[in-house]
Amino acid sequence: MAASLACCIVAEPGCGLRQRFTVPSNSPRISMTDHAAVRKTTAIATAPRPLKAALRVATELRRQIVTGQLRPGDRLPPENALQTQFAISRPTLREALRLLEAQSLITIARGKHGGAKVTSIDLRTIASQVGVFLQIEGTSLDDLWTARTIIEPPAAGMLAARRDPDALLALKANIEGAREASRKDLIRYAGLSAEFSMLIIQHCGNKTIHLLASLIYDLIRRQHEHVTERTLGRPSVDKLRQNSIRSREALVGMLRADPPEAVEEFWRDHLCHMRDLVLTAYEKPRTIDVLGSAPAGAGGAAKAS
Numbered sequence: 001m002a003a004s005l006a007c008c009i010v011a012e013p014g015c016g017l018r019q020r021f022t023v024p025s026n027s028p029r030i031s032m033t034d035h036a037a038v039r040k041t042t043a044i045a046t047a048p049r050p051l052k053a054a055l056r057v058a059t060e061l062r063r064q065i066v067t068g069q070l071r072p073g074d075r076l077p078p079e080n081a082l083q084t085q086f087a088i089s090r091p092t093l094r095e096a097l098r099l100l101e102a103q104s105l106i107t108i109a110r111g112k113h114g115g116a117k118v119t120s121i122d123l124r125t126i127a128s129q130v131g132v133f134l135q136i137e138g139t140s141l142d143d144l145w146t147a148r149t150i151i152e153p154p155a156a157g158m159l160a161a162r163r164d165p166d167a168l169l170a171l172k173a174n175i176e177g178a179r180e181a182s183r184k185d186l187i188r189y190a191g192l193s194a195e196f197s198m199l200i201i202q203h204c205g206n207k208t209i210h211l212l213a214s215l216i217y218d219l220i221r222r223q224h225e226h227v228t229e230r231t232l233g234r235p236s237v238d239k240l241r242q243n244s245i246r247s248r249e250a251l252v253g254m255l256r257a258d259p260p261e262a263v264e265e266f267w268r269d270h271l272c273h274m275r276d277l278v279l280t281a282y283e284k285p286r287t288i289d290v291l292g293s294a295p296a297g298a299g300g301a302a303k304a305s
Contacts, residue, residue, distance in 0.1 A: 054095035057086045061096065065105055065118055076106065076116040123214055130215045131288070140285045144219055145275040149268055151213055152197055155204035157264030160255050167203035171252050174199060175245060182241050186232060189241065190224035196248055200267075219288055226289070227281050240277065 064070045076082065082093055097116050100106045104125065106116045134144075159167055174196050181189035194217065201213040231237045247270045254263045279285075 053086075053088050053092045054099060057082075057088060057093065057096035058099040060086075061100060062103075062105060065100075070118045072118050072120040074118045076118070078115065123211075124218075127215045127218055131219050134216075134219070135288050139288050141223060141282070141288060142275075142279055142285060144216065144223065144288055145271070145278065147216065148197070148220065149271045149275065151209060152200060152271060153264045153268035155201045155206070155209055155213075156251065156255075156267040157260035158204040158206060159200055160258060160260040160263035162203070162205055163256070164203050164205075167199065168252060168255060170199050170203070171196065171248070171255075175248050175252065178248075179245055182238070182245065186228050187225055190228040191221055193244070194221040194224045222289065223278070227278055230281060244274065 061070070061076070070076070076097075077085070079090060079093055082088075083090060086093070088096075097106065097108060100116075101108055104119065104121055107119050108114070108116050174192055178189055178192040178196070181192055197220065198213065198217050201210050204210070251263070251267060251270070254266060
């Protein structure tokens, strides 16, 4: 005679589903000890993986850093304290710290007086990576100048709306330095030309715009310096430089009293004019150069921005 059947339901770890199957009723009974073993095995199978736990810990420590609970220069608690706090093993903790170190949020020193310390984010390192990425992508100087004409004019308009006296003083000092450098040190003049644009953005009152512009500032500075080097000794270029200085002086005057819309339009026209002059210094479209090597094919018109 066929044996009667009994039903058994077992939960599958991690899936939330149940599977039904039948066993003969005269099969050996499962003891309470066996049930405990099954529960223990299921708990082990569904326990967080070390990497998942490390991500959880790294996320919490990152939150403390970005909210200011942990500030640059602060040391993280000792490893044993962090292990206890998060109920994790030493390998999991060290994986979490490596994740934060890779994001430049902490530095880890070895040895007797070592440990993890919160660090300031190095924007120059990030900007360098952005520059390398753009060059790998084949980004052209025209592309870079187009970005400038999108970012800088609205920033100039925002600055006009603020009427910030400190910004006006900084811009005026920059112009005086550029005027002197145009007679004695043209490479310094090129750097001051790029700095003038960054001063506009720095004081415009928008942190996001300032950050985005900072990521390409070094590319802009290098481009200014390179074209200046290519046109050293050309008398006609000096006239363009002086015209550019006068445009900057005009902008500062407008920032004192003119409507933001007029300031924005004026600076956009200036940048577009400078872009056309700079790009004609090359016989064909040029890719940006983050290494500072001189691209071939430069000649013709001059840098005056």
